[in-house]
Amino acid sequence: xxxxxxxxxxxxxxxxxxxxxxxxxxxxxxxxxxxxxxxxxxxxxxxxxxxxxxxxxxxxxxxxxxxxxxxxxxxxxxxxxxxxxxxxxxxxxxx
Amino acid sequence: xxxxxxxxxxxxxxxxxxxxxxxxxxxxxxxxxxxxxxxxxxxxxxxxxxxxxxxxxxxxxxxxxxxxxxxxxxxxxxxxxxxxxxxxxxxxxxxxxxxxxxxxxxxxxxxxxxxxxxxxxxxxxxxxxxxxxxxxxxxxxxxxxxxxxxxxxxxxxxxxxxxxxxxxxxxxxxxxxxxxxxxxxxxxxxxxxxxxxxxxxxxxxxxxxxxxxxxxxxxxxxxxxxxxxxxxxxxxxxxxxxxxxxxxxxxxxxxxxxxxxxxxxxxxxxxxxxxxxxxxxxxxxxxxxxxxxxxxxxxxxxxxxxxxxxxxxxxxxxxxxxxxxxxxxxxxxxxxxxxxxxxxxxxxxxxxxxxxxxxxxxxxxxxxxxxxxxxxxxxxxxxxxxxxxxxxxxxxxxxxxxxxxxxxxxxxxxxxxxxxxxxxxxxxxxxxxxxxxxxxxxxxxxxxxxxxxxxxxxxxxxxxxxxxxxxxxxxx
Numbered sequence: 144x145x146x147x148x149x150x151x152x153x154x155x156x157x158x159x160x161x162x163x164x165x166x167x168x169x170x171x172x173x174x175x176x177x178x179x180x181x182x183x184x185x186x187x188x189x190x191x192x193x194x195x196x197x198x199x200x201x202x203x204x205x206x207x208x209x210x211x212x213x214x215x216x217x218x219x220x221x222x223x224x225x226x227x228x229x230x231x232x233x234x235x236x237x238x
Numbered sequence: 239x240x241x242x243x244x245x246x247x248x249x250x251x252x253x254x255x256x257x258x259x260x261x262x263x264x265x266x267x268x269x270x271x272x273x274x275x276x277x278x279x280x281x282x283x284x285x286x287x288x289x290x291x292x293x294x295x296x297x298x299x300x301x302x303x304x305x306x307x308x309x310x311x312x313x314x315x316x317x318x319x320x321x322x323x324x325x326x327x328x329x330x331x332x333x334x335x336x337x338x339x340x341x342x343x344x345x346x347x348x349x350x351x352x353x354x355x356x357x358x359x360x361x362x363x364x365x366x367x368x369x370x371x372x373x374x375x376x377x378x379x380x381x382x383x384x385x386x387x388x389x390x391x392x393x394x395x396x397x398x399x400x401x402x403x404x405x406x407x408x409x410x411x412x413x414x415x416x417x418x419x420x421x422x423x424x425x426x427x428x429x430x431x432x433x434x435x436x437x438x439x440x441x442x443x444x445x446x447x448x449x450x451x452x453x454x455x456x457x458x459x460x461x462x463x464x465x466x467x468x469x470x471x472x473x474x475x476x477x478x479x480x481x482x483x484x485x486x487x488x489x490x491x492x493x494x495x496x497x498x499x500x501x502x503x504x505x506x507x508x509x510x511x512x513x514x515x516x517x518x519x520x521x522x523x524x525x526x527x528x529x530x531x532x533x534x535x536x537x538x539x540x541x542x543x544x545x546x547x548x549x550x551x552x553x554x555x556x557x558x559x560x561x562x563x564x565x566x567x568x569x570x571x572x573x574x575x576x577x578x579x580x581x582x583x584x585x586x587x588x589x590x591x592x593x594x595x596x597x598x599x600x601x602x603x604x605x606x607x608x609x610x611x612x613x614x615x616x617x618x619x620x621x622x623x624x625x626x627x628x629x630x631x632x633x634x635x636x637x638x639x640x641x642x643x644x645x646x647x648x649x650x651x652x653x654x655x656x657x658x659x660x661x662x663x664x665x666x667x668x669x670x671x672x673x674x675x676x677x678x679x680x681x682x683x684x685x686x687x688x689x690x691x692x693x694x695x696x697x698x699x700x701x702x703x704x705x706x707x708x709x710x711x712x713x714x
Contacts, residue, residue: 157506167278197313197513197517205291207291209262210264212260213262213264213273213313214275216273219275227371229271229379230379231272231322231378232272232376233379236370
């Protein structure tokens with residue numbers, strides 16, 4: 144299955160990836176190959192087979208509604224490139 | 239052209255659990271920023287979410303209270319997008335197989351019951367909070383709210399006006415509070431609403447193009463935003479234009495909606511099943527057990543009030559808005575034995591005084607037994623209904639009971655015919671001209687004399703007795 148340049152650009156944008164023109168061509172080939180490979184599955188007869196969303200045969204893993212202390216503020220913010228007044232500081236959000 | 243609106247609402251309500259949906263962090267409001275987080279809710283690599291049992295129970299409870307079918311096999315999905323308040327780069331939500339589907343909520347429209355369909359109710363995690371500072375070029379992020387359990391309740395496009403939308407939201411909020419799954423406090427942002435609205439010529443079958451108004455945060459604003467939006471779309475169509483499908487925001491200061499102008503591309507969420515969580519399988523036994531925890535809901539209570547107390551639908555609907563209000567009513571109605579009179583007092587004076595102070599029934603200084611006591615004093619003729627208004631205000635202000643107020647202020651109704659006759663005689667004597675005119679056929683003057691007598695008695699004379707005695711005396 145051939146994937147278009149527009150599709151590569153769209154997916155890259157959604158993933159916040161900046162691609163050079165040469166990289167786009169390379170990815171068109173690579174992604175197309177992957178899709179073609181996966182397409183072979185379409186040859187199988189899956190009538191009557193339930194779609195799988197999880198490979199483990201377990202269900203209902205839950206915890207009780209009990210709260211516990213989390214991280215101290217300094218630790219929570221330790222990896223933040225920038226912080227201010229106990230907050231993560233990010234580039235201005237415009238909407 | 240005449241149009242009708244087609245409205246569907248998406249409500250996000252925070253569940254009142256102690257801990258977050260996928261980790262043990264406390265769900266707290268108003269705490270210092272970033273002090274209620276852990277590696278799970280701030281999206282550190284290598285961590286795994288574990289589902290809060292209570293959150294699932296609360297959603298199922300909500301589903302049952304809104305007549306939904308509970309999905310026997312449900313699962314979570316990832317909704318992928320980038321935003322600073324979303325640490326993982328995706329929100330854990332539900333896509334196919336939400337926990338509840340196909341229910342309804344009943345509202346009252348022009349005194350008639352109307353059903354608003356519920357398409358689905360699903361469970362998801364809330365995002366953090368962005369703070370926009372005055373500092374140029376920067377925003378601040380607080381992740382305390384990230385991972386708080388939310389339910390999204392999606393309605394069918396069954397709503398036809400801004401008023402119906404407000405009714406639906408009020409009913410939904412009251413249900414959530416009745417079953418104690420959410421405090422549904424709009425001011426804290428625990429109950430938020432997105433509105434999908436389109437219009438079509440009356441009688442048309444197809445839907446028009448819709449606009450979505452995001453994140454409106456009060457009942458009044460929902461109503462205003464919808465009214466504005468309906469008018470805006472009608473104007474576009476009348477001028478031969480086309481409504482654009484887009485997301486809009488409501489400016490509550492100006493009372494208008496405006497386009498967010500965000501690129502539609504941003505809404506490609508690429509949902510896929512969440513691999514970190516296993517399916518939720520709900521047995522009939524679990525559903526039955528949760529159903530048992532639901533006490534009488536607003537609509538059942540409303541119907542019972544109509545049947546048991548002979549109230550009009552409207553009164554019954556108002557009085558069942560909250561559990562506390564309904565309980566107050568029932569206690570006062572039973573103690574006084576006069577359910578309709580109690581309803582009138584509650585919907586009139588009591589609500590007026592509470593609303594003026596922005597108070598809830600829980601804070602009402604006049605308790606149900608006191609209101610019942612006052613109503614009894616009216617029915618046994620101790621005070622008139624007119625004076626009772628003064629008495630009630632005094633009771634409300636001072637917290638005293640009716641008997642004390644009446645005694646202290648000397649408000650007992652005068653039902654002694656001798657005393658009233660004396661007043662009548664004085665009034666007639668003071669107004670000879672009017673008396674002559676009355677006798678000459680000017681019947682209208684009767685009202686004048688009633689007024690004079692009531693005034694002379696400082697409103698305390700028994701009105702029935704005044705009428706009766708005046709008729710006799712004036713024609714003598």
